[in-house]
Amino acid sequence: xxxxxxxxxxxxxxxxxxxxxxxxxxxxxxxxxxxxxxxxxxxxxxxxxxxxxxxxxxxxxxxxxxxxxxxxxxxxxxxxxxxxxxxxxxxxxxxxxxxxxxxxxxxxxxxxxxxxxxxxxxxxxxxxxxxxxxxxxxxxxxxxxxxxxxxxxxxxxxxxxxxxxxxxxxxxxxxxxxxxxxxxxxxxxxxxxxxxxxxxxxxxxxxxxxxxxxxxxxxxxxxxxxxxxxxxxxxxxxxxxxxxxxxxxxxxxxxxxxxxxxxxxxxxxxxxxxxxxxxxxxxxxxxxxxxxxxxxxxxxxxxxxxxxxxxxxxxxxxxxxxxxxxxxxxxxxxxxxxxxxxxxxxxxxxxxx
Amino acid sequence: xxxxxxxxxxxxxxxxxxxxxxxxxxxxxxxxxxxxxxxxxxxxxxxxxxxxxxxxxxxxxxxxxxxxxxxxxxxxxxxxxxxxxxxxxxxxxxxxxxxxxxxxxxxxxxxxxxxxxxxxxxxxxxxxxxxxxxx
Numbered sequence: 120x121x122x123x124x125x126x127x128x129x130x131x132x133x134x135x136x137x138x139x140x141x142x143x144x145x146x147x148x149x150x151x152x153x154x155x156x157x158x159x160x161x162x163x164x165x166x167x168x169x170x171x172x173x174x175x176x177x178x179x180x181x182x183x184x185x186x187x188x189x190x191x192x193x194x195x196x197x198x199x200x201x202x203x204x205x206x207x208x209x210x211x212x213x214x215x216x217x218x219x220x221x222x223x224x225x226x227x228x229x230x231x232x233x234x235x236x237x238x239x240x241x242x243x244x245x246x247x248x249x250x251x252x253x254x255x256x257x258x259x260x261x262x263x264x265x266x267x268x269x270x271x272x273x274x275x276x277x278x279x280x281x282x283x284x285x286x287x288x289x290x291x292x293x294x295x296x297x298x299x300x301x302x303x304x305x306x307x308x309x310x311x312x313x314x315x316x317x318x319x320x321x322x323x324x325x326x327x328x329x330x331x332x333x334x335x336x337x338x339x340x341x342x343x344x345x346x347x348x349x350x351x352x353x354x355x356x357x358x359x360x361x362x363x364x365x366x367x368x369x370x371x372x373x374x375x376x377x378x379x380x381x382x383x384x385x386x387x388x389x390x391x392x393x394x395x396x397x398x399x400x401x402x403x404x405x406x407x408x409x410x411x412x413x414x415x416x417x418x419x420x421x422x423x424x425x426x427x428x429x430x431x432x433x434x435x436x437x438x439x440x441x442x443x444x445x446x447x448x449x450x451x452x453x454x455x456x457x458x459x460x461x462x463x464x465x466x467x468x469x470x471x472x
Numbered sequence: 473x474x475x476x477x478x479x480x481x482x483x484x485x486x487x488x489x490x491x492x493x494x495x496x497x498x499x500x501x502x503x504x505x506x507x508x509x510x511x512x513x514x515x516x517x518x519x520x521x522x523x524x525x526x527x528x529x530x531x532x533x534x535x536x537x538x539x540x541x542x543x544x545x546x547x548x549x550x551x552x553x554x555x556x557x558x559x560x561x562x563x564x565x566x567x568x569x570x571x572x573x574x575x576x577x578x579x580x581x582x583x584x585x586x587x588x589x590x591x592x593x594x595x596x597x598x599x600x601x602x603x604x605x606x607x
Contacts (some may be wrong), residue, residue: 240528240555242482247555247576250489254580258494280486328483328528 145234153204154197164189175276193418219426226423227302227353228321230247234295234321234356239290241324252277252284271373294320298352308349311377311386312337314348318356323384329363337377344384344451347430351451354435356422358388361420365392365445366470374446381435389446403437474555477519478502478589481511481537482553491524500587508532522571522590524583527554527561535561537599538568542550547597549590553578577598 254278264270298321301314319326319333326333346352362373371391378385395403400409406422424436432452438447476497478500484490485506491534492502496541503520505511509526509532527534554561562573573589574582 236556243555243576244487247578248484248487248490249575249577251487251494255490255494258497262497277490278488284486326534328530331531 144279149350150201153201154194156197158190158197162189162193182419213410219423223350223353223423226357226420227349231302234298237325238291238295240289245288245291249281249284252280260291264294278434297358301352302347302349304348306344309346309348309351309451310341310343311384312339312341312353315355315375315377318352318359322356322359325363329367330362330364332370332372334374335376336374338379341377341379343382343454344433346428346433346451347453350427351431351449354427355386355388355419357424360379360447362388362390362392362445365390371444379453380448380450382453384451386449386451387446388449389444391444394441394443395445396441397438397439400437400439404435475499475501477521478587479505479511479514479523479548481505481508481523481529481534483507483529483557484526491580492534498502498555498584499575508534508537511537512540512544514549515541519545520548521550523550524587525550526554527552527565528556535564535568536572538565547594547601549594551583551586551590553599562596 120313256274259265259270259273267346298317301317315335315337319335359373359375366373372386376387376389376391378387404421408422421435427452428435430451433450436448436450437445438448473559480488480492480495480502481504483506488504488506492504495502500522503514503518505514508529511523511559512532514520515523525534525537529537532540534552534554538552541548541550550569552562552565552570552573553576554573555576571593572586574586
């Protein structure tokens with residue numbers, strides 16, 4: 120079984136310290152190395168000076184003073200260089216975050232677009248039925264035999280059908296509005312189970328027409344999780360749509376699970392599609408990496424999803440057995456618990472709060 | 473004037489039911505199918521002039537059905553119906569030889585105009601091929 124983890128240990132918040140591109144335990148050696156490299160030319164200069172003044176007969180104290188001065192100067196230069204590099208790295212880091220933020224916004228718009236096309240279908244179909252029923256009533260009104268019993272029955276059936284279709288369409292709009300509220304409500308604690316149910320409900324039409332069966336195994340005692348409802352909804356929707364795309368054509372089973380894993384809140388989204396080839400598993404979270412044809416996705420969905428989940432202090436992992444599907448696991452911090460799991464990154468708790 | 477033989481394919485039973493009543497009352501010969509497979513069974517057994525075909529259906533979808541239908545009856549004109557404006561599906565459908573594309577809900581007048589135009593085109597093609605047969 121192939122496994123690729125994305126997240127853990129790389130979600131430190133920006134600090135004014137040496138940037139997170141350099142891990143804590145390496146910071147001192149890296150800094151010393153930069154200092155040492157920067158001192159080399161100055162050391163050369165000092166030695167040259169010593170040799171030069173030796174010939175001129177200047178005393179040892181003067182030489183010691185010059186050498187000390189040289190060391191001080193070299194330290195200052197090294198410190199400045201280090202700080203500059205640090206600042207530059209931090210700057211790059213901020214740019215990357217800004218980039219993702221922007222794309223996250225765009226991908227939210229894109230996921231709304233995807234939802235819109237599915238929802239349009241689920242509303243247009245009842246509208247089409249109503250349209251025909253209304254048309255049929257008009258036909259009957261314009262035709263002969265209006266007082267016949269059979270015509271009365273036709274009338275009743277059409278009116279009844281219009282009522283049925285109105286209910287059907289309004290249930291779709293209600294679902295959409297509920298979902299849209301989730302997408303816009305600012306929140307930092309989420310109830311994952313109902314969120315999954317609502318998102319699944321929204322995809323119902325598409326799932327049915329793609330011959331995809333849904334199996335859910337949700338842990339009823341699942342604690343709430345840390346994260347923005349809008350963002351996590353976006354991630355889960357994206358993973359479900361991916362699963363659906365993976366099963367397009369042949370149908371299959373979409374299995375949604377939630378459980379507590381290692382003290383964390385875990386969501387599993389499994390498809391029975393072709394799976395991910397081993398050589399691609401490690402790359403699917405890379406930005407701009409996509410296996411879809413040109414024009415059907417920029418390859419940012421999973422990269423943004425991973426970024427969103429990491430920012431909430433969680434991580435995304437994928438298991439795939441080629442030939443029998445893929446399972447994505449999104450793991451989130453439970454709410455109301457100080458996040459002390461995986462002590463390797465001191466920043467997670469700070470982000471989670 | 474020959475009666476236009478229509479095949480109406482949609483998984484929305486009530487839509488098929490009512491639209492077929494309305495078309496029948498306007499003098500068309502209408503057969504109904506609730507899935508791609510049902511449609512193929514009908515197409516195998518008798519000739520049609522124009523087919524109104526839903527794009528999104530469980531099982532065999534509209535585009536798949538379109539492909540199979542054209543293998544059986546290359547001259548039949550297929551008008552795709554869809555509940556959502558998916559440019560991709562429309563382009564793909566036209567590429568596969570669909571005659572036209574309509575977005576649901578559609579006015580009957582628009583359906584009739586397209587059906588008549590499609591039928592006219594089919595008739596001309598048949599005349600050119602010299603295989604004009606009375607039903």
